[in-house]
Amino acid sequence: MKSSYKEQWLQAMKSEMKSLEENSTWKLVDMPPGKKAARLVAKEFTQRPGIDYNETFAPVARKESINTALAIAAAEDLEAENADVDTAKPEKEECLLQKALYGTKQAARQWKNKLSQHLDDQGFKSSAADPCVFVRVTREEYSIIVIYVDDLMLFCKTKGHIASIKNSLMEDFSIKDLGDLKYCLGIEIHRKREDGTIKMNQKAYIKRLSEKFGVENCKDVHTPADSNSKLIKMGQEEAFVPKYPYRGLVGASMYIATCTRPDIAHAFGEVVKFCERYDKSHWTAAKRILEYLKTTQDLIIVFSGINKGELIGFAGANWAGDLDTAFDNRIRFLLERKRDIVEFEASTNGRDLKY
Template sequence: MEHNHTWEEGELPKGKKAVTSKWVFTIKYKSNGDIERYKARLVARGFTQTYGEDYRDTFAPVAKLHTVRVVLSLATNLEWELWQMDVKNAFLQGELEEEVYMKPPPGLEDHNAPGKVFKLKKAIYGFKQSPRAWYHKLSTTLLDRGFKKSEADNTLFTLPSKEGIVVILVYVDDIIISGNDKVGIQETKTFLKSVFDIKDLGELKYFLGIEVCRSKEGLFLSQRKYTLDLLSQVGKLGAKPAKTPLEDDYKANRKGELDNKPFEDVTQYRRLVGKLIYLTITRPDICFAVNVVSQHMQAPTLHHWNMVTRILKYLKGAPGQGIWMGCNKNTELVGYCDADYAGDTKDRRSTTGYCTFIGGNLVTWRSKKQKVVSLSSAEAEYRAMRKLTTELMWFKALLKDFGIDTPKPITMHCDNQAAIHIASNSVFHERTKHIEVDCHKVREQVQLGVILPCYTESEEQLADIFTKGASTKVCEYIHHKLGLVDLSRP
């Protein structure tokens, strides 16, 4: 910290208060569970800061995990390189704009000068504005280098040249570098090392708990270690595996003796569901089940806890399952959307589900209950189409930043003929006059030639598992189509 010129000693001015700090010790592990290193970090007690005095804006963007999967799919299809870098003590690089004082940390107190404080020039961990200061420093450095910031995702930076393109994706202190300009990538890595204290981790293998395995045929994403750690924490490593995340006849709001009995440890329920939500990054097969149990965080019952237990037993059956991205050498965009009409027996709201593919590889998926009650299945499906439309519009803008144009209309698969007719024509009758204006964004994009609704048989609707609990046979068929595999199985 002294080498980084983080602070300068001085007296505390009148009317100012000094923030205290503490040392935090952690152990960093590798993906296989081995100890990587022991880590000590000085953390400020940021909760003692006062808004307007020693901090103001705190917002700082991090990479969307959708964008991460898009970059990985493009790198696989276009045979780009994938590198990972880690910034050492990233927040210490950010420069503070506010006047902030800190008491000497434990071990550095000078008993001969009890009134001495540190005036901070650089941000340290724990301060509310530290993430913003670091992002501002990094983005300014990259923009001065000639990179362009993506409007679709502010953590994505691109540097096109005659030789190709260099892509940088930032998630706080973790950086993914990709592209087909090999010389440009090497120069960028050298430049970042000269500006920041940064560590080159080599080829991308482990990112935010996601394990990445790459070969000439494609790329495999999984959270095997995360899943096994989760099962170990809740004592389910020896549980009997379940074939599906939900029972075939499940009902989240079932009325029975045990179903209405409150679950006592609400904190445990919330913590466990939160971990399952993070697991959906590479496990679309549990997306709908996790969506159902996450709706009852406020007052879960024993029935809801049994549903969570069922998901854990399903994970026990295939802890190493993940997404396979093949090298298909194209960047075609395709979307699937579906809706379960009035699926919730309590409030009769429908559930929207969709998934998108780039170059034949699954990159995004969603399962979400609609905010209003739909009066018909056509209306429910039309609302699902609107959600997918906004997703595809974002994809189109994102791919443009990579230098990839999509002149042809993007195919949108839907299994409801009435919804497709509403999207393609200015229909106005009793069934459609109440639909909000924002839903007609679909019709506008169809007329502009951005998307092309296409009818698909219900058996071929891949978004089906994001709207309802499916049977074992249906799950196996759709999982295969989505590219879900378990490489750890023989």
Template structure:
């Protein structure tokens, strides 16, 4: 560190400066900011959600307000306008902040509201248009599906020599896959499987991988106007769906687990990931997928329960699996050598 201006010291011990407050950019800065914000907001009566510590909730009689913190961006949702304005005034008195009014864009996602019909929508059309423009595909032919039936990925499709690798450097494969990842994380569960497959070959790709990545972009060209929608309902329940292929990875013979959870008529959480062990049957692969979905489902239910604004959410979690044998296996309380192996592996 360079000595501050107007300070000169020839001390051979090389003293350092002690910071009295964190500087933006240091690795400790984000932690210090969170601690400061937590101290301020809890003094105003907000309670931290123990499942997700960036969510705060405050009750005032029958009225409530939810605060969502993402770094230095704040999203507020309240059942009462007066409580909302009161919270805004308090925050403005403690921090330099700018009120942007009703949220229309959050982290690249556009929020659509139809209050008369009780519908909320999340769209990434603007983001997808930027991706299409960035990679010169604004006028590309729309694709019907994110991948073709029977498409396989393997190391045999990767480059064989340095000349081929040199030639592939002109294609922005990693940038395209990275852009697709953000789309699938936010609003497009329909491409989660193929993007996960493409992501396995970021450092060792072939021309087939590049063509398949462009096909996903073409698919988003057709579906960029689609959005996730959530409907107002008196019956709110978290419902999960799990699935798995069998030995889908041709190189490691590992299967891929996938799950998705629905709430209020729309998808709220999803994932597709390669399993950490080699399943010896379709039943085992489906069972592992169901187990992983159950773990995440319990976390989701605990998260919603902590909000304390949805009644009856504590009921048993419902997860749908399309393998009858795996379903029967979950209900079998007898112990066997195979079940012990699955338990230790999972």
């Protein structure tokens, strides 16, 4: 190996091989007649539906579920920690594959089934709204586990309850204890127990995107869209030349909009309409959203836990009277407090601004 990172590569390879062997991912058997030895890499693109696999899905919690769990943690003053499962693959001379190896289409689904069975045995019940959220309620404890593939977010009343859950997981899986929940899926999480708040932002992610799409040195922009500009479709007679990384930028903006920055939702809703055919005007509009995000990267979402929450619903002012947009006016349920559960906060010249 000629790479200058040779030692790091070898160390990572040894660690991965050790983990696979400890999980009994394969066993040594005599090669069956007419068969040839397989490589370590699992070529999922060669798998055939109905023959090599049936159902496939990865256990990915909804963003709303993660936000709800954090809101409950703030309201109920729950402990919040996370853990990572090493080589999260379940049970089921040459190496005969006897577990779902990463890279196969069914691996993530079988891992989810294995973990679900373990949690079910421990008294957890999956949410009807999101099968990647598990809850256990007893007289002594109230626990929530949110699953995002092999990342686990744990919320409990006490550190002791979290330790008990982790110890139980360690009996069946090799897990890495990551301690207090401070970072999740590109989202930074900051907690102040003294004022009962949990704050979320994607400042680091926005910075990476700014560098990737070349707006790190842009002038400050204080609105996500230009009020004097209206986007229109390209004419069918115009030749479409995809010379801008438009779809990549729009996709990255969508992740930010759905996680921590709903203030760009309207502007994003406009640029996303033109992913099939776009020109420079659309690219400029999409880039403006990122320029706005860079300018306002210190804006954060705050979950406040001043009082216990009550479930209330919100509907459109005209009660979904417009049939064309009735779906968008469906009732929303939020945890209500004396102070809004979700608010934006930024610091300007030492003064806190909230809205």
